[in-house]
Amino acid sequence: MDGSEFVVLDSISLNVDEGNFASIVGPSGCGKSTLLNIIAGIETHESHEGGSIQVFPKSGAESTPRIGYVFQNARLLNWLTVEGNIQFVLEAQKIPRDTWDGQVAKYLEMVGLEGQEKNYPLNLSGGMQQRVAIARALAIEPDVLLMDEPFSHLDEITARKMRFDLMEILMRAKPTILFVTHDLGEAVFLSDQIYMMSTKPARIFKEISIDIPRPRQPEDPVIFDLEKDLVREFFRVLEAQE
Amino acid sequence: MIEVYGDPASYIVVAQTLLRIFEGLVICMIIGMVLGLLMGLERNVEAFFDSWIMVLLTFPAICWAFLSVLWFGFSDIGPILTVVLIVFPFVTMNIWEGTKAVEKELVDMATVYKADRFLMIRKVYIPMLMPFVFSALRIALSLSWKIILVGEAFAVGSGVGQKLIYWFEDTRVDMMLAWGVSFMIFMVVIDLVVFRSWERRTFAWRHQIAN
Amino acid sequence: MSTRVRGIGLRIGSIFVMLGIWWVTAIWMNDVEILPGPVLIGKTIATNLVTLGPEGQTAYFHIGITLGRTFIAFAAAMLAGIGIGLAMGLRKVFEHSLMALIPLMLTMPTILMVFLAVLWFGFNEVGSLVAVVGVVTPFVAVNMFEGAKAMDKSLLDMAKTFKAPRRMLIQKVYLPMLLPYIFSAFRFGFGITWKIVALAETFGIKYGIGYMFFFWFEQFIMEQVLAWIIMFVVLMLILEHGVFARLESKAFAWRPSHSL
Secondary structure: OOOOOOOOEOOOOOOOOOOOEEEEEOOOOOOHHHHHHHHHOOOOOOOOOOOOOOOOOOOOOOOOOOEEEEOOOOOOOOOOOHHHHHHHHHHHOOOOHHHHHHHHHHHHHHOOOOOOOOOOHHHOOHHHHHHHHHHHHHHOOOOEEEEEOOOOOOOHHHHHHHHHHHHHHHHHHOOOEEEEEOOHHHHHHHOOEEEEEEOOOEEEEEEEEOOOOOOOOOOOHHHHHHHHHHHHHHHHHHHHHO | OHHHHHOHHHHHHHHHHHHHHHHHHHHHHHHHHHHHHHHHHOHHHHHHHHHHHHHHHHOOHHHHHHHHHHHHOOOOHHHHHHHHHHHHHHHHHHHHHHHHOOOHHHHHHHHHOOOOHHHHHHHHHHHHHHHHHHHHHHHHHHHHHHHHHHHHHHHOOOOHHHHHHHHHHOOOHHHHHHHHHHHHHHHHHHHHHHHHHHHHHHOHHHHOOOO | OOHHHHHHHHHHHHHHHHHHHHHHHHHHHOOOOOOOOHHHHHHHHHHHHHOOOHHHOOHHHHHHHHHHHHHHHHHHHHHHHHHHHHHHHHOHHHHHHHHOHHHHHHHOOHHHHHHHHHHHHOOOHHHHHHHHHHHHHHHHHHHHHHHHHOOOHHHHHHHHHOOOOHHHHHHHHHHHHHHHHHHHHHHHHHHHHHHHHHHHHHOOOOOOHHHHHHHHHHOOOHHHHHHHHHHHHHHHHHHHHHHHHHHHHHHOOOOOOOOO
């Protein structure tokens, strides 16, 4: 975005409570990934009407929030072992060395990869690599965990398993998650809140709370019905725009 | 050729040449890697130095050989300086391109996790650059040993290069070829032996294929 | 200020810094035999261009000779290289028979090649021509060989299904696909040729820029040695970046420009 005024995102307001799973759902190109990148600090935002991003960290004080990020591609450093990859972010976040072994073991176990510490990423399947990425993000015990369509590059069967496992992780570690996806079913299954986003300009037009108790079953008809409603809602809004 | 290698004094000559090549290479690689990395990371550094590199690339070896004689007389500095000044731009360019080609995705990931510059260079840039360093070293070696001969022929009184020009001036093609070809073979063998096995070991993590 | 302007500014600035460092070092050393300053060199170059040099020839004479040798030798090497390279790419017979020879020629040090060429063919134009051809042809050949191998078969098949006649195939499909390889061989090959001619002239072939290098070197007259080196380098830079770069961008106008 240089020179010309090109409003990608327009007055977005999100509120995620601690321990909650919030999804942002929208069609491709609506800027949801951009939003995540801005929060993560890898894209800059020019706030014209004074936008602000406030994350209130667990530590309570106004320190910079700790952010974990799981990308669409695992983005592991292939020349480091699985444990090396986790240690990398622990070092980056200046977490004391003596806690490292414990953290690595704990979170690898949580994602179902115990014993894989000394393995190299290229020896792992796509799903396993993504699990390492999740373990990596969790290991720093972030204030916010950002996830950008993390399962979209996996085959459907692996993706389903990963979603289920993510739900179980949620119940154990209780991170605060901001999850971006274009898949409504996925969003309904996983989230406590869904923010629905449209394009041109990108804005959030609806917020929905999902109150289905956990653990949720993927074949639960309530989930299907909810998904159908949301799809209808989307079409309504998209048609109204044309 | 047997005439040449039967004589133990010949080995000293070859050793002298090899030593010079080694010294030149080390200096080249250090300057080249540092400068290449800086140029790849910082736009300003890149803009400043790229014209210098371009100019250096046009200099023929013989010019440096002559200049170093005028400056330092007939000494070791001649061939080494010649090699360094001609080869380090190649190394720099190689590393520079490599640094710029570094995968943005991984750098972004490290940025999100707030890795500081030092950690980034250590754990992200340098491992990613190793293949480039490797190929730069190989190219540097193949250029260096040929250039050192020019330097030795004109700027110093010893080494294989000096033997070449000596026999040239004596119009003894047979002797010239004896020295020249045998040295060529020697360098090719070094290239094959050293680099192949080294590559296999350093890049072990690559050869493993995902299940 | 925009990145582009800053880039150009820095580049110009770096040239001034180069000159500045040279100037200051020259004053500090205060010894014309070791390091004459840029001003003196500038004057020397100017004088060279205007007056007659030793043995009564102008500077342009020498430059002309070197250029002439370079262009002819380069043309010969390019033609031979392209011919051989394509032959190797298109017919297995050539590939197998020449494949063994090429690495050998490529490994041979330039200086050895020049010595051999000159001893076998004489201290004259033929000698320098052979030297250049010996070094540059294998290089160009390898380049073209890669180009021939890399020819996109799918595009060729497409043209054939439309029953394009042979001449059209060559002109509109083969040639453009090979052009990048030709150009890169051109760029690199010219640079090498230039240096080989200078080297050959340095020891024995009469007249030319290399000859002047050696002439003044023998007399230990630093200003002239530096003056001629600078003239050589500047000329080369103008040719490589001015002329060739311009040609190249015209030839590849259809490619999207890479913003840097």
